[in-house]
Amino acid sequence: xxxxLLLLSILCVIGLSAAAKPKVLIFCKTAGFHHNxxxxxxxxxxxxxxENNFDADTTTDSKKFTYDNLKQYAAVxxxxxxxxxLNDAQQAxxxxxxxxxxxxxxxxxxxxxxxxxxxxxxxxxxxxxSHPAQQNAVFHVVDRTFIATKHLPAEWKRFDELYNFKWVxxxxxxxxxxxxxxxxxGTMGDNHPMSWYHEYDGGRAFYTALGHTDESYSDPLYxxxxxxxxxxxxxxxx
Numbered sequence: 001x002x003x004x005l006l007l008l009s010i011l012c013v014i015g016l017s018a019a020a021k022p023k024v025l026i027f028c029k030t031a032g033f034h035h036n037x038x039x040x041x042x043x044x045x046x047x048x049x050x051e052n053n054f055d056a057d058t059t060t061d062s063k064k065f066t067y068d069n070l071k072q073y074a075a076v077x078x079x080x081x082x083x084x085x086l087n088d089a090q091q092a093x094x095x096x097x098x099x100x101x102x103x104x105x106x107x108x109x110x111x112x113x114x115x116x117x118x119x120x121x122x123x124x125x126x127x128x129x130s131h132p133a134q135q136n137a138v139f140h141v142v143d144r145t146f147i148a149t150k151h152l153p154a155e156w157k158r159f160d161e162l163y164n165f166k167w168v169x170x171x172x173x174x175x176x177x178x179x180x181x182x183x184x185x186g187t188m189g190d191n192h193p194m195s196w197y198h199e200y201d202g203g204r205a206f207y208t209a210l211g212h213t214d215e216s217y218s219d220p221l222y223x224x225x226x227x228x229x230x231x232x233x234x235x236x237x238x
Contacts, residue, residue, distance in 0.1 A: 031083025075103030103233030132185020148228025161212035
């Protein structure tokens with residue numbers, strides 16, 4: 001009898017542990033340009049979850065944006081979304097989710113999304129303007145204490161599609177800037193942020209402008225950068 005009770009207790013603990021495992025939602029709907037690298041990004045994030053004790057669901061269905069559905073997720077990841085992806089009712093539900101302490105991760109063209117919804121612009125932190133041809137550039141990691149950048153070199157050289165922004169929100173905590181002298185086509189001068197985080201309207205938001213290429217999603221440095229941002233959005237800080 002004692003062994004049965006012990007076994008039941010162990011199974012109960014295991015069940016509670018499984019139930020407590022956090023989840024993220026990968027949202028990759030595109031109403032504009034469609035990045036082929038979405039197909040590489042989804043399994044890469046799922047694998048990060050498997051290796052770091054969180055589950056990941058994925059959808060292109062904006063009807064999933066109800067508060068009752070979103071509240072099961074520790075964070076929502078806009079993976080290379082573009083254009084107008086949520087209607088007014090869905091926007092209101094997403095706002096409710098963030099205001100209730102939800103997390104947000106924006107990847108690359110998440111800033112090329114929802115230009116007419118300023119609340120979202122404030123959440124993601126910027127709006128896309130343009131980009132030159134894909135090329136190598138030098139990135140300056142200006143905060144190497146944060147969970148998404150502490151593993152990166154102070155000067156990070158990599159190949160990607162390099163965004164210029166037409167608007168950047170105030171009061172962001174900038175993590176990475178790009179050196180416009182290291183490539184051609186930059187339009188923002190010495191203050192050209194490429195990754196940041198902030199608390200916003202009750203929730204947490206992380207954004208990285210990197211992640212256009214398929215190769216990003218097999219690059220250990222980039223994946224650790226993205227993982228750190230996901231962990232921050234989920235509420236972890238170390």
